Structure formats: structure tokens, C-alpha cells
Amino acid sequence: MTSSIRFIPRLIVPDPDRASAFYHDVLGAEEVFRAPLGDDGRPSVVEHRIGGSPFRVSPAVSSWGWLSPSDLGGSAVLLEIEVDDPDAVGERMVEHGSEVLVPIENRPYGKRSGRIRDPFGHLWIITGDLR
Structure with a gap:
């Protein structure tokens, strides 16, 4: 194995501009790269x-x-994000159109976590320290 390997998940969505705005607004994602797709101006990838x-x-x-998950009838991947305040992140996600699948609560395995489906069909585990 080489140490130059990077793993970069790519989420397929109906509208990358809308998804980019969502991930920026609710998770604080910083856009670092954008490549256009043809003449329609739609990006083929936004990192x-x-x-x-x-x-x-x-x-x-x-x-x-x-x-996208809607093309497939759902998502086969869970994205897990560890944050300082899972409740606040979960609330922001819901305010921006996400659906709570499993409420964010203290769990017996020592984490506060829950599961949310974002507006693009991707499944997220939002987790953090117990409160």
C-alpha cells in the first residue's frame, strides 16, 4: 500500500448547486473545487x-x-458525521428539508446519535458526545 491514497466519497444528487448550498448551510461545508459540465453550466463535481x-x-x-438515491429507491450508504452538538446539527438539517428517521438521543453505546435522510435521499448518522 502507498501512503498517497485518499478516500473521497461522492454523493450523487439531482441538483449539485442546491446540495452544495444545503451542505454549506447545515454542516458548514467549505467548497474547494468546482468543475462545470458542458454548456448548461451545471457542475459535474463540486468538492x-x-x-x-x-x-x-x-x-x-x-x-x-x-x-441518485431517488433513482435507486433509497441509499445503500450511511454517512456518519461526528459533531460537537448533534442536536443543533440535526435541527438545522430538518429546518432545511431533512427527515428524522431515528431521533438524536443518548445511546447505550456511549454516544448521542440519530439518523437523518437529507433532501437528496442520502442517509446520515449524526453523532457526538453524551449530554
């Missing part, structure tokens, strides 16, 4: 960073095999 963790969003393009 973000939350803390030291990068992730990307791209539009659903079925001919490329890039399908």
Missing part, C-alpha cells in the same frame, strides 16, 4: 471539506451510471 474531510457532489447522469 467540499468539512473539517479535514473531503467529499464531493455530482449530478445524477444515468448514461454514466451516476444514480
Whole structure:
């Protein structure tokens, strides 16, 4: 193995601009790169960073095999984010159109966490220290 490997998740969404604004507003994601897709001006990829963790969003393009959770009937991936205040992050996500699947509560495994589906169909575990 080489130490130059980076793992960068890419979330496929119907509207990368809307998703980028959502992730900025609710998670504080910083946009670090944007590449346009053809003449329509729609980005083919937008890279973000939350803390030291990068992730990307791209539009659903079925001919490329890039399908969003709504195209697939749901998401097969859970994204977990550890934050200082899971309740505040969860509330912001809901205020911006997310759906609570499992309420954020103290859990017997020593974390405060819950599960949320964002407006683009991606599933998030929001976790932090017990209160």
C-alpha cells in the first residue's frame, strides 16, 4: 500500500448547486473545487471539506451510471458525521428539508446519535458526545 491514497466519497444528487448550498448551510461545508459540465453550466463535481474531510457532489447522469438515491429507491450508504452538538446539527438539517428517521438521543453505546435522510435521499448518522 502507498501512503498517497485518499478516500473521497461522492454523493450523487439531482441538483449539485442546491446540495452544495444545503451542505454549506447545515454542516458548514467549505467548497474547494468546482468543475462545470458542458454548456448548461451545471457542475459535474463540486468538492467540499468539512473539517479535514473531503467529499464531493455530482449530478445524477444515468448514461454514466451516476444514480441518485431517488433513482435507486433509497441509499445503500450511511454517512456518519461526528459533531460537537448533534442536536443543533440535526435541527438545522430538518429546518432545511431533512427527515428524522431515528431521533438524536443518548445511546447505550456511549454516544448521542440519530439518523437523518437529507433532501437528496442520502442517509446520515449524526453523532457526538453524551449530554
